[in-house]
Amino acid sequence: MRFEPTTKIIAQLLSPNGVHLLLFKINRLKDIQITNWTPHVAVDQYAKGCALILLGSLMMPDSSGNGVSLLYMQLLQDVRAAGAYSWGSVVLSFLYRELWVASEAKKQICMALKSSELYKRHPFNELRAKILPAKNLRSVKVMGNPVKFDGVSEELQKILDADMDQVGPRRRARDAFKDIQLSIDHILFKMPCDGLKMTEGIGNFLQKLASRKRFRIARKLASHGYGVFAMDYPGFGLSEGLHGYIPNFDDIVDDVIEHYSKVRENPKLNTLPSFLFGQSMGGAVALKVHLKQPESWNGAVLVAPMCKIADDMVPPWLVTQILIGVAKLLPKHKLVPQKDLAELAFKDVKKREQTAYNVVAYKHKPRLGTAVELLRTTKEIEQLLEKVSLPLLILHGKDDKVTDPSVSKALYEKASSSDKKLNLYDNAYHSLLEGEPDEMILLVFGDIISWLDEHC
Secondary structure, eight states, rough: OOTHHHHHHHHHHHTTTTOOEEEEOOOSSSTTOOOTTTTHHHHHHHHHHHHHHHHIIIIOTTTTHHHHGGGGGGGSSSHHHTTTTTTHHHHHHHHHHHHHHHHHHHHHHHHHHHHHHHHSSOOHHHHGGGGOBBGGGOOOOOOOOOOOOOOOOOHHHHHTTOOOOEEEEHHHHHHHHHHHHHTTGGGGGGOOTTTTTOOOOOOBBBTTTTTHHHHHHHHEEEEEEEEOOOOOTSSSTTTTSSOOOOOHHHHHHHHHHHHHHHHHTTTTTTTTTOEEEEEEEEHHHHHHHHHSTSSSSSSSEEOOOOOSSSSGGSSSHHHHHHHHHHHHTOOBBBOOOOOHHHHHHHHHHHHHHGGGTTTTOOOOOOOOHHHHHHHHHHHHTTTTGGGGGGGGGEEEEEEOBBBBBHHHEEEEEEEOOOEEEEEEEETTTTTTTTOHHHHHHHHHHHHHHHHHHTTT
């Protein structure tokens, strides 16, 4: 009979005597055909075999790519029940384990990705009882570690612990916490500010000078007679958009151009010299703005610009390729392994601890789509360094482990501008203007003010 091979192979595979087999070979189903005359039980068994192939060759493959563990089979005993399992969580757990193995960073990755530990502790013959129905996962939210502040009321702490993925909770947290933010003991908050004026809101964008570290920098620059205009990128700070998500880096650049074009429409401002100022990722934005508007700016100040992400911050090559592939399906997921940025960026321990007060900052693992966009953008900028033609002041810490200072040096050497200056600071980390000892912060700011004064 035509269905005999199906019955024979799969029945043997699923029989009590066949369960001792460790692998179900994919090529054993390759030549089997299902027809209108195939018995229902054989069709059911064949479907389960195909499901095993889907699980074991595509979603959770073994090293051969041609074998599937029979331990998955018990999860398919009741096909209807299997449809209620959260298979996505299991696949992500498998991915986490593979990332952990490939990265060879057991301590860091396994602490951040607890699902990988669950995967290792529970073989699949025990996992069925551990899998949650998909409907129960709706209340589970992936959040960063909440920070508890001494002396903060329970009501305010609840606001700070809220999910910040959307802009509403971020704005509420900023409004409720800004007085505490402005009272922290940081040298830039000790600068005199009498007579300084701050305005929020231009067009559809919100300035965040009072919400984060940028207020400190703006106040220092403004105290020397400079007008400072800032904006939150979509998805960051107080702007609309999914928190920390960059679907397209060029869209950010276009938003910045639009924003500052509106600023320059003010007749009191359009005759004044204008400079781009960017730190870290903002440095990459500033460079791309200049490349799109090569004649529109009088100069740029770039502080630890993200022309290239430091090699130590990028996952191993294999993990990166996996993440790029997964990002096409799950661009908004927070899955990219990352070291402690505050520890890497802030040299001064006290100032590192103060980063917790930046309550609207994105503090989770980077979203897959965002990480891919940042990698793509830095590679693009590296290829365009020769086209940078405006006056430049580049400042970088020699011990920066977040963005690569060697690429700042390459920018200085390759930029076609005849007016360019590179300051490299010994023993300094990434956050030159917020995270260094007071003496270094004042030195860097002094260099910036001197350069601006020379170019105005």
